[in-house]
Each structure stands twice: as C-alpha cells, then as structure tokens.
Amino acid sequence: MTGSADFFNEMREPDGSVRSAYSDYCQWYDGQDPKLLRRKHDEAETNFRKTGITFNVYGEDEAEERLIPFDMVPRIIDAGEWRRLSRGIEQRVSALNAFMHDLYHRQEIVRAGRLPERLLRNNEAWLPNMVGFTPPGGVYTHIVGIDLVRTGPDEFFVLEDNARTPSGVSYMLENRETMMAMFPELFLRCPVESVSDYPRRLAKSLAACAPECAEERPVVAVLTPGIYNSAYFEHAFLADQMGAELVEGSDLRVVDGRVAMRTTSGYKAVDVIYRRVDDEFLDPLTFNPDSVLGVPGIMDVYRAGGITIANAPGTGVCDDKAIYSFMPEIVEFYTGEKPLLPNVETWRCADEDSLKYVLDNLAELVVKEVHGSGGYGMLVGPASTKKEIEEFRAKIVADPEGYIAQPTLSLSTCPIFTKKGLAPRHVDLRPYVLVSPDKIDITPGGLTRVALKEGSLVVNSSQGGGTKDTWVLKD
Amino acid sequence: MGAKRLMLGRTANGLFWMFRYLERAENTARLLDAGLRMALTRDLVTAEEEWRSVIATSGQKTAYEAKHASYTGMQAWNFLLREKSNPASILSMFGLVRQNARLARNAISGELWEAINENWLIIDEQLAKPVGENRVLDTVKTIRRAGTMARGALQGSMLREEGYHFALAGMFIERADAIARILDIKYYLLLPSLSYVGSSLDTGQWDTVLRSVSGDRAYRWLNAAQVDARGICEFLILDDRFPRSLAFCHSELRSNLAALARIHGSEGESNALMRDADTRLTNLTIDEIFDQGLHEFLVEFTSCNAAIGNAIAQDYRFLA
Numbered sequence: 001m002t003g004s005a006d007f008f009n010e011m012r013e014p015d016g017s018v019r020s021a022y023s024d025y026c027q028w029y030d031g032q033d034p035k036l037l038r039r040k041h042d043e044a045e046t047n048f049r050k051t052g053i054t055f056n057v058y059g060e061d062e063a064e065e066r067l068i069p070f071d072m073v074p075r076i077i078d079a080g081e082w083r084r085l086s087r088g089i090e091q092r093v094s095a096l097n098a099f100m101h102d103l104y105h106r107q108e109i110v111r112a113g114r115l116p117e118r119l120l121r122n123n124e125a126w127l128p129n130m131v132g133f134t135p136p137g138g139v140y141t142h143i144v145g146i147d148l149v150r151t152g153p154d155e156f157f158v159l160e161d162n163a164r165t166p167s168g169v170s171y172m173l174e175n176r177e178t179m180m181a182m183f184p185e186l187f188l189r190c191p192v193e194s195v196s197d198y199p200r201r202l203a204k205s206l207a208a209c210a211p212e213c214a215e216e217r218p219v220v221a222v223l224t225p226g227i228y229n230s231a232y233f234e235h236a237f238l239a240d241q242m243g244a245e246l247v248e249g250s251d252l253r254v255v256d257g258r259v260a261m262r263t264t265s266g267y268k269a270v271d272v273i274y275r276r277v278d279d280e281f282l283d284p285l286t287f288n289p290d291s292v293l294g295v296p297g298i299m300d301v302y303r304a305g306g307i308t309i310a311n312a313p314g315t316g317v318c319d320d321k322a323i324y325s326f327m328p329e330i331v332e333f334y335t336g337e338k339p340l341l342p343n344v345e346t347w348r349c350a351d352e353d354s355l356k357y358v359l360d361n362l363a364e365l366v367v368k369e370v371h372g373s374g375g376y377g378m379l380v381g382p383a384s385t386k387k388e389i390e391e392f393r394a395k396i397v398a399d400p401e402g403y404i405a406q407p408t409l410s411l412s413t414c415p416i417f418t419k420k421g422l423a424p425r426h427v428d429l430r431p432y433v434l435v436s437p438d439k440i441d442i443t444p445g446g447l448t449r450v451a452l453k454e455g456s457l458v459v460n461s462s463q464g465g466g467t468k469d470t471w472v473l474k475d
Numbered sequence: 476m477g478a479k480r481l482m483l484g485r486t487a488n489g490l491f492w493m494f495r496y497l498e499r500a501e502n503t504a505r506l507l508d509a510g511l512r513m514a515l516t517r518d519l520v521t522a523e524e525e526w527r528s529v530i531a532t533s534g535q536k537t538a539y540e541a542k543h544a545s546y547t548g549m550q551a552w553n554f555l556l557r558e559k560s561n562p563a564s565i566l567s568m569f570g571l572v573r574q575n576a577r578l579a580r581n582a583i584s585g586e587l588w589e590a591i592n593e594n595w596l597i598i599d600e601q602l603a604k605p606v607g608e609n610r611v612l613d614t615v616k617t618i619r620r621a622g623t624m625a626r627g628a629l630q631g632s633m634l635r636e637e638g639y640h641f642a643l644a645g646m647f648i649e650r651a652d653a654i655a656r657i658l659d660i661k662y663y664l665l666l667p668s669l670s671y672v673g674s675s676l677d678t679g680q681w682d683t684v685l686r687s688v689s690g691d692r693a694y695r696w697l698n699a700a701q702v703d704a705r706g707i708c709e710f711l712i713l714d715d716r717f718p719r720s721l722a723f724c725h726s727e728l729r730s731n732l733a734a735l736a737r738i739h740g741s742e743g744e745s746n747a748l749m750r751d752a753d754t755r756l757t758n759l760t761i762d763e764i765f766d767q768g769l770h771e772f773l774v775e776f777t778s779c780n781a782a783i784g785n786a787i788a789q790d791y792r793f794l795a
Contacts, residue, residue: 052577052592227577240581250795251483263481264637264791265739 069466088341125316199241484792489579509686594621743790
C-alpha cells in the first residue's frame with residue numbers, strides 16, 4: 001500500500017512500517033483470504049439493508065432509501081491519542097456551553113471586546129426568546145458532535161462544532177454491530193473500547209437535565225419530523241435503544257402548563273424532549289407559524305421551567321462559521337486556558353485584509369458560506385475550474401460577510417478495502433459528546449467519514465462519502 | 476412486576492394497521508393461490524370466468540375493469556400483485572405494512588421489524604417487473620410466508636402489552652371482514668342465476684371459496700367429501716376450531732379487547748360492541764342464518780365488525 005507523502009497516513013509510517021495502533025489489525029489482515037473478505041464486504045451491505053439502516057432521499061419521482069457506503073477496515077486510534085483528544089474536546093464543549101449562557105445573559109464576551117457584537121446581530125440562529133432564560137441544569141448543548149480533521153500523530157483540528165442537532169450516531173453504533181457480527185475474532189484479538197452503551201449514557205444524561213417538576217424517573221421523548229425525514233431511521237433507532245418515546249408534533253400539546261403526549265389512555269406529561277426538529281419549526285406560536293412539526297406553546301412551557309428541550313433552542317449560534325472563527329478566543333475567555341484543540345486557520349471575508357488575501361488566493365482555498373452546511377455552497381479551490389472560481393469570486397465580492405475561507409486541509413488518510421486491496425483515503429472524525437449539569441461524557445469512538453473516491457477530500461455522504469467503524473484502543 | 480407503560484395513540488394505530496394491511500395482503504395472496512389452482516385445472520374459457528370471479532371476490536372489479544377490457548390470468552394476477560393504479564395491490568399493501576412498522580418501530584421487537592423489512596425487500600424486488608407464469612406461484616408463496624414470519628415474530632418476541640393486542644385486534648378484524656366479504660360476494664355476485672345452485676359450476680366455486688381461505692383441507696378433514704353451500708357456510712361462519720372462521724376471529728378479538736380493558740383498568744365502547752356481537756353469534760345455527768338470509772346476516776356482521784374497529788380507534792385515542 002502506498003500513500004501520498006503529503007498526507008498523514010494513520011496506518012503506515014512514511015517508511016512503510018505499520019503504526020502501533022494498527023499492528024494487531026494488520027497482523028490479522030495479512031492472514032485473511034481476500035476473496036473471503038470481498039464476500040464479507042457484500043454481506044455487510046445486505047445486513048444494513050435488512051436492519052433498515054438507511055436514509056431517505058427525495059428525488060423528482062419517488063422517495064428512495066439509500067445506504068451510506070460502509071467500509072470494513074476500522075479506523076484505529078490508540079489510548080494515548082484519544083486521552084489527549086478527549087481533553088481538548090471537553091475543554092471546547094465546556095466553553096461552548098458557557099458561551100451560550102453568556103450570549104443569552106450579560107454578554108460579557110462582547111463587553112470585554114473579544115467578540116464583535118455584529119456577529120450576534122447578523123446571526124440567523126440567534127433567538128431573542130432565549131434572552132435572560134437559563135435552561136434546566138444550565139445545559140444548552142446536551143449533545144455535541146464536533147467534526148475533527150487530523151494532520152499528524154497528535155494534530156487534530158476542529159472543523160465544525162455542530163452544537164445544534166448532530167446526526168450520525170446510529171452509524172457509529174451500527175457500524176460497530178456489523179463489525180462484531182462479521183469479524184468476532186478481531187474483537188477477541190484487539191482491545192477495543194465499547195461504544196454500545198451510548199444510548200444508555202444518552203438516556204441518563206438527558207434525564208439528569210430534567211426540569212424540577214419532572215417525575216422521579218423522567219419521561220424522555222425523541223421528537224422527529226416523521227417517517228419522511230431523511231434521518232428518521234436514526235430517530236426511531238435512538239428512541240428504541242433508549243426506551244424513550246418517539247413522538248411527532250401531532251402527538252404533543254400543551255396541557256395544564258406541561259407539554260403532554262397523547263397516549264392510549266390520555267395525555268401524559270413529557271419531561272425531556274430530545275428534538276430532531278430545527279428551532280424554527282419547534283413552536284408555530286413563536287417561530288414559523290406554518291410549522292406542523294412542532295408544538296404550539298412549547299416555548300412558553302419551556303420558559304416557565306416545564307420542560308427540557310435538548311439541545312436548547314438558539315444553540316445554532318455556535319454553528320455559524322463566523323462565530324467558529326472566534327472559537328480560540330471563546331475557549332480562552334471562558335476556561336482561562338489556551339485551547340488544546342486548534343481551529344482550522346480561517347479568514348473572515350468581512351475583514352478587508354482577509355478579503356484581499358482570499359480573493360488573491362481563491363485557487364488554493366476552501367471558501368464556505370457562513371450559514372451553509374453539509375458541504376453545499378462551498379468552493380474547493382484546487383478542485384475547481386477557472387470559471388467556477390470566477391463565479392464564486394463574484395458571490396464573495398457581493399457579500400463578503402457571508403463567507404469565510406480556509407486553507408485546503410491535508411486530511412489524514414486511512415486504508416479502505418478495495419478490489420485491489422487496501423488503499424488510503426481521506427477521513428474526518430465526529431466524536432459524540434454528552435453534556436449534563438455535572439458531567440461531560442465523551443463516548444470513546446465516533447463516526448469516521450471517509451471520501452471513497454481516490455484523492456477526494458469531501459467526506460459528506462451526500463457527495464460520495466462513506467463511513468467506517470472507529471476504534472479507540474484500551475491502554 | 477415492572478412499571479406499567481402505555482404507548483402513544485398514534486403508535487397503537489400504526490400497529491393495528493400494520494397487521495390489518497399484512498392480513499389484507501395475505502388474504503389477496505390466498506385468493507390468488509386459489510385462482511391459480513383453478514386456472515391450472517380448467518380449460519381456458521372457464522379459466523376466464525375464474526379470473527373474473529377472483530377479481531370480483533377481491534373487491535377490485537371496478538378498478539380492474541377501468542384498466543383492462545378482458546380477463547386473463549396474467550393480467551389478473553399482475554393487477555392484484557403489483558398494479559400501480561390499484562391501491563389495494565399486494566405491493567401497495569405491503570408498502571403500507573412496512574410504513575406502519577417504521578412508524579411503530581420503537582414499539583415492535585427487532586425480530587418483528589426484520590421479518591417485515593427483509594420480506595419487503597424480497598417482495599419489492601419480485602414485484603419490480605411483471606410476473607410471468609413461471610414466477611407467480613413463488614411470489615404468492617413469498618407473500619404468505621411473510622405473513623407467517625411476522626406472526627411468528629409477534630408471538631415469539633413481543634411483550635404481552637397493549638401493542639401486542641392492538642396488532643392482533645387489527646389482524647382479526649381484517650380477517651373477519653375478508654371472510655364475510657368473500658362469502659357475500661360468492662353468494663350474490665358469482666352465480667349467474669339461482670338455477671345454478673347445486674350445479675357443478677356452483678360446487679367448483681364453493682371449492683374455490685374454501686381454497687381462498689385455505690380451508691379446503693380442514694373442511695374435508697372434518698366433513699369427508701360433503702361439499703355443499705350450507706356445510707361450507709357453517710364451517711366458515713360458526714366453526715370456531717377453524718382459524719379463518721368468523722366465530723374464531725371474534726372469539727380471539729374478544730380476548731384481545733378484554734386484555735386491553737384489563738391493562739387500561741376500564742372497558743370502553745369497543746368492549747360493549749364486542750359483547751353485543753357475541754350475543755348475536757353464539758347459539759346461532761346455520762339454519763337460522765339461512766332463514767334470516769345469508770346476505771342480511773353478512774351485511775350486519777360486517778358493519779358490526781367495522782364498528783368495533785372504529786370503537787377501538789376511539790377508545791384508545793388512535794387519532795388526535
């Protein structure tokens with residue numbers, strides 16, 4: 001197996017020797033019959049279809065259920081690497097939560113001159129209804145899925161914070177289940193940290209954030225937009241695994257100052273809602289009046305302390321890429337420490353000097369819309385034609401505040417299984433972090449997304465990306 | 476005993492309809508099976524009559540005739556199996572089974588979900604293209620096996636909580652409705668005129684009725700070779716040993732509704748209607764039914780059966 005020398009190869013040293021995290025795995029792999037492995041590869045896909053781990057895509061004619069391609073070579077991180085990474089994640093998430101509280105209260109960070117006020121004014125995710133209100137337990141970001149990219153042995157960078165409604169955790173769990181079903185012997189050989197208790201940890205963490213009026217065993221419900229939502233499988237999966245209810249807006253209404261769900265014997269109060277519905281659809285009385293996905297009046301109940309909403313409305317502020325560019329300052333401001341996890345270098349086109357630099361170097365940069373997500377609305381300079389670059393230049397000039405730019409990252413590679421054997425492909429990593437009043441809980445593992453196309457740096461499933469099981473080794 | 480936990484009304488509705496649609500798809504498959512059997516043993520002209528009667532019995536005559544001017548086996552079974560314009564086709568039914576299973580996903584066991592999902596994948600693939608003579612029996616078998624697997628998974632893996640009873644209630648209401656409809660259509664629509672009663676065409680058609688509810692062997696086991704309208708009606712209406720008789724369906728339904736009342740600590744309208752239905756059906760003889768008029772009896776039964784279904788939806792808040 002060869003790899004480009006410009007990228008950090010997580011499996012092999014530049015001299016071709018196997019890095020220690022992968023040594024047990026490689027030993028096992030070398031003893032396998034490639035033909036048998038190819039068959040296993042097909043089996044994995046059948047297994048995903050049978051279990052129904054699909055996402056919905058709506059085309060012009062009819063809905064289609066698609067699989068996210070699964071690669072059966074695990075991505076392996078050793079115990080030491082993970083420990084250092086965890087500390088950085090914990091610091092960042094703790095700062096995010098403190099930041100949210102401050103933003104909706106005294107805004108000390110703005111008063112201290114560390115964050116320009118206009119970033120809040122122009123932020124679409126900013127919710128005036130949240131001002132002066134503290135959610136139960138003081139938790140805003142109950143579930144965070146930070147996107148990380150790696151460039152060296154201990155060099156991880158945060159690409160996005162995803163403090164709103166990070167998805168994909170069902171793939172972390174099902175990828176592991178599939179791996180254990182296909183290669184039980186591997187797990188006897190390699191000391192891999194378990195991820196399977198994530199749903200239990202999630203249930204516990206959510207229950208710990210219940211409002212004071214909650215029952216002793218809080219009633220937790222997952223709020224889904226419904227079976228036509230692209231991530232419905234995940235919503236149903238998590239509710240099932242947590243033993244929680246899976247509710248839609250039409251199941252809920254406000255009864256006696258509480259949000260209640262219609263059971264077979266009448267309305268019953270819900271204590272914690274893990275919502276997979278965006279802010280603007282949450283309450284037609286407060287936000288989008290046309291929404292049928294939400295619950296009329298839920299925001300009033302929320303502000304009166306009658307329910308916990310996870311994540312809190314208004315946390316989308318952190319997902320704004322202009323705010324992102326200030327994260328190093330934000331981390332330092334609230335933790336009093338230097339950030340352990342660096343940001344990817346970011347030029348804010350709103351600043352004149354940066355704008356000039358960006359426009360001069362478009363062919364080398366990645367330019368993103370401040371409010372965009374999912375790999376859409378971006379320019380990958382090195383992979384674009386002159387015409388595309390010029391078109392994008394016009395967009396930036398017309399609205400500099402709407403864009404940020406980053407260098408093209410040297411994403412690390414991991415091997416994937418191909419017809420011709422193992423071949424390196426670029427990967428990123430999304431660990432899942434749970435926040436409760438007294439704990440930040442990071443599940444050892446996460447979702448590794450992989451760009452299946454040779455040389456590609458885009459890992460999004462909507463654009464040819466796949467996923468891998470992610471192993472954190474025990475000490 | 477652990478904590479009592481009640482499900483969402485919407486989820487209960489999903490379970491109820493998941494098993495209703497499953498039963499409906501399977502009933503159509505059984506009917507088709509009987510039709511194929513007849514077609515294989517008759518000449519072409521009679522076969523055309525058979526397919527006409529299969530379509531009529533399925534209750535899809537109007538939709539069929541809007542699409543086709545004639546009756547051939549190939550057209551008939553493809554219409555029942557996979558016709559897009561036919562909302563009652565097995566393909567659409569099974570799609571609804573799976574959709575309701577997804578909707579109630581966290582209230583059903585993984586085993587039941589996989590039984591539904593795996594079979595849906597197979598059925599969806601088998602019905603992707605028109606089904607020819609060489610594949611039709613296999614396809615029908617797949618659909619019937621899907622029902623068997625789902626029922627097995629339900630029995631073997633589901634908590635005996637309200638969801639289990641909602642699923643079975645849906646199944647038995649649908650089954651009773653289908654049997655009553657088959658009998659009624661048979662008695663009134665299939666025969667060209669009363670003079671045919673007792674003719675070989677008549678006997679043959681009664682045989683098809685038995686086959687279409689998979690009751691031919693059971694009936695012969697109990698009644699030797701005696702095939703007559705009265706005997707068959709008695710068997711399909713009153714014999715509570717046969718799992719596809721009206722008496723059996725209502726006896727099962729009664730126990731599901733009683734279990735639901737126990738779980739909820741109170742009876743509802745559905746329990747009251749069920750009691751009325753029981754009173755009417757018990758102690759009834761086939762002679763009394765024929766004196767009253769079979770059609771009149773079946774119409775009353777069907778409307779009462781439907782009323783129980785509606786009352787369940789009301790009692791347990793299926794809809795907002």
